Amino acid sequence: MLDSPAIDLPPPAPVAAATLHYGGVDQPPQALRDLLLARVEAAAPGSEITWATYYFRDPALADALIAARQRGVKVRLVLEGRARRGSVNGPTIERLKAGLGSDLRLHRSWLPGQHLHAKIYTFSGGPEPAAFIGSYNPSGGVDDPKLLRDIGDQDRGENLLVDFRDPDAVEALEAQAMRLWEGRFAFRFGKRANKAKRVGDFAFYYYPRLRTDVVERRLARLGPGDEVKAAVSHMDKGPFASQLVKAAERGARVELVVHDTRRRVSKGVVSELRDAGVEIRRYCDPDGYPMHAKFVIVDHKQVRTAWFGSLNYNFGSRVMNQEILARSADPGLVDAFDVRFDRLAEEAATRSCTGGKHVADAAMKAALP
Template sequence: MPGFVKVRLILLFLLFISGCNNTLTGNVVNSQEHSESGIQTEIYFCPEDDCGKIVTNLIDDAKKSVHCAFYDLDLKDLIKTLGKKSHNADVKIVIEDSNYEGNIKGPGIKIAKASQYMHNKFCVLDNNKVLTGSMNPTNNGANLNNNNLIIVNSGYLAENYEDEFDELWNGLYASGDNVKYREINTNIGLIENYFCPEDCQEGENSMLNLVRKANKSVKVAIFSFTHEDLGDELVKADIRGLDISVLVERRQRNVQKSQYTRLKDFDIGIKVDGNKYNMHHKFIIIDDKIVITGSPNFSYSGYNRNDENFLIIYNENLALEFVNEFDMLFGHGEIV
């Protein structure tokens, strides 16, 4: 795969309180709006960007607290930094049991033992910065697989993620309270935040409604795609004349209920990726203006069983960065 120029997008958000019309969102549920100013957002795509180093440096720069929920963790520099940081900050890590190898130990470590996966990949730093996306902090996740890492400085978003982390820390997996600030209105567009499965009926509806409302195009990059309702909506969107492009991880195309063959049979533009490792993204781009990204695969487990998180961000500049990533990967994909 050819080198990819580092993409770093810093957006300054001015959030405001208003009675904004909810019809522009995918969400069918009204929620209170909140204000916040001076938010910074950074976007990185792995492995072209050094995502492991970026996460390690951000954690090293934290002053008071580092709270992370990881499906998997094996980056040595990150583990060393977490140990060092624990001497002068509140460091707490929840790790999925099925991937825990004992490479990090101590009173600040809890192992998520449940019948479903704790599939998150997020950190909350100093109660004001959120790191999330599709990247597990592993050698594969940062250096070999295609992933995205999004960093948002936001008190409201951080509070949402702190609440979720507290549930995980206290052993409450794949359940808990609904997200406090589901919708945050900003001058550049809306941010929606969901945690699965407790919020994901609404989150799933929002995603499907956005596909239904799309006017021009829907681009999907997904590791595992078995979500039949989303497959239905993509077929309908194609019939309406929209430009539909889907990229699926090669090794996942033939799993049970995979939508790959079905969409290909409808002559929808669908390919498998060209990365000899994994294309691990989980994002959708609507009309090159709206991005849905986070930890869940588009599957029943992703929205109904596993502990997951995702964002929907309504911003054209941000969406275009994801379009660039999608176009690069789709260009190296193939129909099989």
């Protein structure tokens, strides 16, 4: 019997190390919520879902998690129990308590101002493990105009999630979500625990940590010919802004897109950066949708790196909060961040913040009863 002739099959398509997903005015409403919802609905019995997040108000997503538990998925969820706007999570907490029981846990720090601000969404134990981190809070379902104005429409505003499919990356992120769920925080101040968790082209940094200047150390190396692009929703006059000023003064090109409200990024820090030669624009949306993304791209000696996650560049995130920050040198992912930044910068350049009041704030006030 003759052997069958060999068949030349095309090589399998390479699987991206990580994929950038984003929400915004150019995307369908609830694009990021629907991404998570689809993963929850696809979770098979015997698999596990472990989430840690700050705001959670989406009833459909809550119901999907409860339904997953009922069909045999192990669902663990930890939420901030004392958010800055404490009423945000209230309705969802009651819903989830009834459906998840003790698998829902609330972070309530004894230290004033210390919050669970990380956003980690992991799916493991099934044929396609996945983990998502970024800036997105599933806070849809807000029907209070004052509350919506305060926290921003997370389903329509500029947000991002990075999707990891590498099993080692999923395992690392699930382990961190589990530590948050279990309430193990003191370990963060051990020297060993402050080492970055490295997986391939990625490194994960968990806050609080002994050394908070993860991005700042890279900025301190920059000079002529180097470049920084960053979308920053929250920033104060701290080490991050200071290193951006110094980098610009040394000859690096620095471009920023920041949130339009003065509470999140003050007029003083914007003026200081502009005086140093930083190209900084406020993102103003006429419908009040926030620029909530948090990512930094650094091109240093032709080596391009991106940082992203839940970390805000202010005192609370840097010193107090439970946060996650990731670093990547994956060319495809860095390029995706670059493309998204250019779009944000172009939008910001075509919209004006006038008279000390941003257009979005005026629009939201007009909608109030």
